[in-house]
Amino acid sequence: MTTFLLRRLALVLPTLFFVSVLVFGLQQLLPGDAALALAGEERDPAVVAFLRQKYHLEDPLLVRYGLWLKGVLSGDLGESIRIKRPVRDLVLEKLPVTAELAALAVVIALSIGLPMGILAAVKNNSAVDYAATMTALWGRSIPNFWLGILLILLFSVQLGLLPASGFVSPSESLSRNLATLIMPAFVLGNAIAAVMMRHTRSAMLEVLSADYVRTARAKGVSEVRVVLHHALRNALLPVITLGALEFGELLSGAVLTEQVFTIPGFGKLIVDAVFNRDYAVVQGVVLCTALAFILLNLLADLAYMLVNPRLQG
Amino acid sequence: MINRETLIVAALLGSALIAGPSAAQTLRIGLAEDPDILDPTLSRTFVSGVVRTALCDRLFDIGLELEIVPQLATEWKWTDNQMGLVIKLRRGVKFHDGEPFDAAAVKYNIERHLTTPGSTRKRDISAITSVEVIDDDTAKLVLSAPFAPLLSKLAGPAGTMISPKAAREGENFGSHPICAGPFTFVERVAQDRIVVERFADYWDKDKIKLDRIVYLPIPDTTVRLANLQSGGLDLVAVAATDLETVRKDPRVRLAVVNGIGYSGITINVANGERAKSPLGQDARVRQALELSIDREALNQVVFNGENQPGNQWIAPTNPYYIRELPIPERDVAKAKALLAAAGAPNPVVALTATNNPVVLQTAQIIQAMAKESGFDIRIKAMEFASALQLAAKGDFETFLLGWTGSVDPDGNIYNLVTCNSPFNDGHYCNPEVDRELEAARTLDTRADRLAHYRKVAEHILQDLPLIYLYHAKWLYAYTARLSGFTPYPDGLIRPQGLRLE
Numbered sequence: 001m002t003t004f005l006l007r008r009l010a011l012v013l014p015t016l017f018f019v020s021v022l023v024f025g026l027q028q029l030l031p032g033d034a035a036l037a038l039a040g041e042e043r044d045p046a047v048v049a050f051l052r053q054k055y056h057l058e059d060p061l062l063v064r065y066g067l068w069l070k071g072v073l074s075g076d077l078g079e080s081i082r083i084k085r086p087v088r089d090l091v092l093e094k095l096p097v098t099a100e101l102a103a104l105a106v107v108i109a110l111s112i113g114l115p116m117g118i119l120a121a122v123k124n125n126s127a128v129d130y131a132a133t134m135t136a137l138w139g140r141s142i143p144n145f146w147l148g149i150l151l152i153l154l155f156s157v158q159l160g161l162l163p164a165s166g167f168v169s170p171s172e173s174l175s176r177n178l179a180t181l182i183m184p185a186f187v188l189g190n191a192i193a194a195v196m197m198r199h200t201r202s203a204m205l206e207v208l209s210a211d212y213v214r215t216a217r218a219k220g221v222s223e224v225r226v227v228l229h230h231a232l233r234n235a236l237l238p239v240i241t242l243g244a245l246e247f248g249e250l251l252s253g254a255v256l257t258e259q260v261f262t263i264p265g266f267g268k269l270i271v272d273a274v275f276n277r278d279y280a281v282v283q284g285v286v287l288c289t290a291l292a293f294i295l296l297n298l299l300a301d302l303a304y305m306l307v308n309p310r311l312q313g
Numbered sequence: 314m315i316n317r318e319t320l321i322v323a324a325l326l327g328s329a330l331i332a333g334p335s336a337a338q339t340l341r342i343g344l345a346e347d348p349d350i351l352d353p354t355l356s357r358t359f360v361s362g363v364v365r366t367a368l369c370d371r372l373f374d375i376g377l378e379l380e381i382v383p384q385l386a387t388e389w390k391w392t393d394n395q396m397g398l399v400i401k402l403r404r405g406v407k408f409h410d411g412e413p414f415d416a417a418a419v420k421y422n423i424e425r426h427l428t429t430p431g432s433t434r435k436r437d438i439s440a441i442t443s444v445e446v447i448d449d450d451t452a453k454l455v456l457s458a459p460f461a462p463l464l465s466k467l468a469g470p471a472g473t474m475i476s477p478k479a480a481r482e483g484e485n486f487g488s489h490p491i492c493a494g495p496f497t498f499v500e501r502v503a504q505d506r507i508v509v510e511r512f513a514d515y516w517d518k519d520k521i522k523l524d525r526i527v528y529l530p531i532p533d534t535t536v537r538l539a540n541l542q543s544g545g546l547d548l549v550a551v552a553a554t555d556l557e558t559v560r561k562d563p564r565v566r567l568a569v570v571n572g573i574g575y576s577g578i579t580i581n582v583a584n585g586e587r588a589k590s591p592l593g594q595d596a597r598v599r600q601a602l603e604l605s606i607d608r609e610a611l612n613q614v615v616f617n618g619e620n621q622p623g624n625q626w627i628a629p630t631n632p633y634y635i636r637e638l639p640i641p642e643r644d645v646a647k648a649k650a651l652l653a654a655a656g657a658p659n660p661v662v663a664l665t666a667t668n669n670p671v672v673l674q675t676a677q678i679i680q681a682m683a684k685e686s687g688f689d690i691r692i693k694a695m696e697f698a699s700a701l702q703l704a705a706k707g708d709f710e711t712f713l714l715g716w717t718g719s720v721d722p723d724g725n726i727y728n729l730v731t732c733n734s735p736f737n738d739g740h741y742c743n744p745e746v747d748r749e750l751e752a753a754r755t756l757d758t759r760a761d762r763l764a765h766y767r768k769v770a771e772h773i774l775q776d777l778p779l780i781y782l783y784h785a786k787w788l789y790a791y792t793a794r795l796s797g798f799t800p801y802p803d804g805l806i807r808p809q810g811l812r813l814e
Contacts, residue, residue, distance in 0.1 A: 032698030036705055038349075040357025040433055041717055042728065043705070045735045047357075050431035082349045083503060084487055090503055149535060156543035164540040165531060167505060262531045264505035272347060272504065277698050 008298050012291075019290040020072070023283055024065050033057075034277035038081050055081055055280075068283065077287070078280030080273070087284035090269060095288065097167060098258070098265035101188070102250035104181055106243055108189030109196050114239070116193070117200025121208060121235075122227055132197060139194035144187050148260040151183045165262035184261040188254055192246045199242055203235035210234075236307055244300030248293040252286070338524040338813050340795070342806060343537040343549035347504045347530040352487030353473035354429045359717050359804065362470060364528050366805040367509050369492030371472035372400065372419070373464060375720050379573070379631070379802055381464045385414060385474055385493065395459035395757060402450045406516045408476035409497045416452040420444040421477040423454065437471040438463065459755035461762065465721035469803075495521045495808055504530060522797075522812040541565055541790055547813065548791040548798065548806065552671070553616040559790045568789045570800035571621060571630055574718030575725065577781040578602075578664070578679075583740035584707030591657035592710060593739075598660055599777035601651040605686040606679055607643040612783055615674050621784040625770055626716075626725040628784035632759060633722040635770040648686035661689045663710040665703065668694045675782070676713055704738040712738065715785070720803060722766060723754055730778060741778030 035051040036043060052058050056067060071078055077087035113136075120132035156164035162183060168176040207213060208231050216230045217223075251266060258267035266285055273281035348361035353369065356362070374384040388401040406414035423444045426434035440460035445453040456463070466472065479491035490498050495517070496509035507528040511521055529546065531537045538555050540546040542562055551559055559567050580599060581588045591598045608622035621628045624640040652658050662683075666676040673694055680690040695703075704712050719725055727750050728734045732742035746769055753765035773779070787804050797810035 030699075031702060032696070033702040033705070034698075036701050037698035038357065041359075042433070042436065043701075043736045044433060044436050046435065047431055047433050048735075054431065083347075084350050084355075084485060085503065093503065149539075152536065152539045152543075156545070157539050160543055162543075163545045164543045165536050166529060166540075166545060260533060260536055262505075262529070262533075262536065264502065268504050275696065275698065 004301075005298075008301070012294055015294055016287065016290060020069070020283070020287055021065070023286045024061070024068070027279055027282060028061060030274075030277070032277055034081070034279060037275075037277040051081065068280075072287070077284035080278050080281050082273075082276050082278045082281075087280050090281065091284055091288050094265050094269050094285075095292075097169075097263060098251055098254065098267065100170070100177075101181055101185055101254060101258075101263060101265060102247050104185035105188035105192065105250055105254075106247050108185055109192035109246070110243065112189065112193035113196025114200055117197040117239075118204055118227065118232065120197065120201040121204030124205060129201075132201070136194035136197045139190045142190075144191060145256045145260050147190065148184065148187045148257055151187065152260075155183065165260070167263050167265075180261075181263075184254075184257050184263055187257050187261075188250060192250075195246070196239060196242060199238050200235060203238050204231060207231045207235045233307065237304060240303050240307065241300050244296045244303070248289075248296040251292050252289040338522065339527060340523050340525070340548065340808075340811060340813060341527045341529060341546045343540060343546045344528050344530045345534075345537075345550060346532055348507070348528075350487035351490045351498075351501075351507075353470045353475065353490075354426050354432050354434050355487060356470065357433050360530070363805055364507055364509075365470070365473060365490070365492075365494075367494060367496040367526055367808050368490055368498055369473045369475065369494040370406075371468055371470075372474065373468035373472055374807075375465070375468050375801065375803060377570075377799070377801065379720050381468055384468075384472075386467075389464070391757060392453075393455075395461075395755065396456045398454040398456070398463060399447070400452050400454070402452065403516060404450055406493050407514045408474075408479070408493045409491045409512055410476050410479050411514075412476050412478045414474060414493050415449045416446040417449075418474060418477050419452040420446055421480075422474050425475075425480065426471055434471045437466040437469070459757075461754050461757055462719075462721035462723040465719065465724070468720060496526060499525075506530075517809070520809040522810070523808060526808060538790065541792065544792070546792075547795055548789060550804075551788050551790045553619040553788060554671075555790075556617060556619060556788065564793055565790045566793055566795070568791065568798055568800045569619070570787050570802055571628055572718060572785045572787050572804060573627070573631075573720060573725070573802045574716050575623060575626055575628075575781050575784050576675075576713070576715040577779050579704070579712045579714055579739050579779050580777065581707060581710050581712075581739045582776075582778050583742065584738060587663075587707060587710055588740070590662070590710055591655060591660045592662050595655045595657070596776055597651045597655040598657055599780070601648040601655070601686055602662070602683060602688060603777060603780045604641060604644045604648040604651070605683040605688060606780070606782070607682060608640055608782055610643075610682075611675065611678050614678055615671060616783070616785075619788065620786055622782070623784045624774065624781050626729075626773075626779075626781060627722050631722070633763060633766055635763075635767050637767070638770050638774055643682070645685050652687050659687045659689060661691065663691050663693055664713060665693045665695065665700050665709045665711065666713045667697045667700050669697075672713055679713075705736075707738070707740070709738070718803075722762075723750070726750065726769065726773075727754070730773065739778050741776065743772055743776060746772045 035048045035057055038051055039047045056064050079086055080090060116132045120129040123129050152164045155162040163180050167180050170177040213226060213231055216226050255267035255271055258265050270282060270285045344360050346360050348364050349358045350356050351361050351365060353365060370385050372386040373381050376382045385403050385406060386400045387403050390399045392399055402416060408414060423441060426432055426438060440456045440458060441454050442457045443455045447453055474493055476491040480486050495512055495515045497512045499508040499510050501507045510525045515521060534552040534555060537549045538551055541549050559565055582593050612618055612620050612622050622640055623629055625634055627633050664676055666672050676692045680692060683690050703709050728736055730737055730741050731747050731750060749765045749768045753762045756762050787800050789800055791798055794814045796812050
């Protein structure tokens, strides 16, 4: 297990390096001139020239990459041109927000997807199974932003129960924090729940027809125990991987939902940065997301081993 | 998939919210985007000006008719043949850090605008060569040449006064601005909120009834309005298409005022290879395009009739509008005749438009209208920063673009059409126009300036380097609990007189 861990950790740095080169290169392909985009409506040539010089926008790509890398290695991710704040501070400010939203979404997804998947597998080819599959299909097909706006119209505008958007930090007020996050987390979780349900269902179907389950049943073990103890434990493996991957994706992929609900997280940060060609912010956020994604993958593998001791050899 | 549990949790959370303490006199304003840096010398966006209006007073302000009114300055007088502006300052004004506001502070601020690297204000007031401190309450601005728009510039960001002491000491002044406005800066969470609270020593404190203002950037207009309707916000700018909803909702009120900007089609007439099209080379083709467009119909279809159609750089309601040159009626037959005379009965025209639903709809309406005259308009939708770069490089034929606007008419035309100006993307150049615009800058009275603008309008409406389409109005929706709100043509929200019941 230790060798496995070390092997995986050794891959982290090269992967991050590759990601940083890719992001840096891809950004250069973006049309649009950062200095023009940031110089304001009047595009004063003196301001444009100043921005170009100060942020090395005219230097060759390699020089700029070198400068950036040097900063990153000393813990400096650069500065947002638009609001003149260190990217590191912005990342540290936004990461907990997005992480909380993503965690809530995964919890919601699990609490809907797992029971539905198990039920659909146990009652295979019954009305329950079809209903669960239909619901899953609906959850996956419905666009996030549309569901988001519908929820806002219902719970905020019509019923006046929840704030329509915004974010309150949990340290300020936990109840208001949850009130602002429940709708976006539901929107995100709803889509993931569908995938989880499908994965749980197929994994459960496979396991339920395995020999050891038949043996357990033959021994007279109660059906509930067979399903939840014998079968589910093995069927959980793919679901865990999926959960970790989805969580990682949410860290960078909750863009539309964060936009609709005005959650000041990673998604909003990166969208605004791309539109304003605030390169340092884009690079910093992508690098951190990549790191988080890699670590989550690692954690998923570790969890895999804990659930399935056979892999520990 | 709203299951019962979710409903119950939502209901519980909701009731917790409603039972929570309601903050007295805290106004929550929804902004269309997150402001950039709040430092008046360096800021580049309109929204940062909205927030600064609560934090920072300026030397002058504007009235509802765009007239210049006193703010930190009480009187002003032009001297030395319009080459000097003597300004009397309000006494007893303090900055948020307790420092006094005086002529030395004015000198510091103007010089800061002029000398800070990357200053976005420098060009506004580059006519100023020096500032003389006559006494504590009197400053004199010395100009290199007469410059009539100066007062309007000093009623904008260039006239914003910040505390010299704080600016000298603060490493990053823009993240914690200290000025002499009615509210002091409390905190800013990027992309989430900016909070300001009442300044106890404000010189005009009787007019300030609010304790706090929270600015929340919410880019989506639907979500912004939903927040207002659900009580999460108190004052927002709304889109013309949302007015039906606003009018029907008894919980909210509507306020409308004519804006000072314009939207139009900039045409590439001389910027590189792409100018070499019939449209770029022949004014008759451009006139045909203008005659194909029914501006009122465009306004009805895209904006529910809420904007002001226009054909000049300022709206027909502006005192500088040239009434003798009104909006031409749509005339397809005449347009066809002009195209035939130009030898281009079916010109193909690329129209660059930013990928915003309202802009694209406008482009499509123009496309459909122009088709009847024989134009084949191909819409190139792209994201704003890319479009801007292509326009600057001359890689466009026509560009559907708006201009936020300026209080003085000069700001809506001078830099956009004069030869060699950095944001004259189409490279239109007519020395006559330059001469008239220069002349209008040096005069003080409206009648004298109008004579020159009339000549400018004659040229522009003949040459059509820009086809002006409409002037957007500022549309605000606000909670019925708010009183004292007056919308201004510059779109800034002044906190004076606002009160929540």
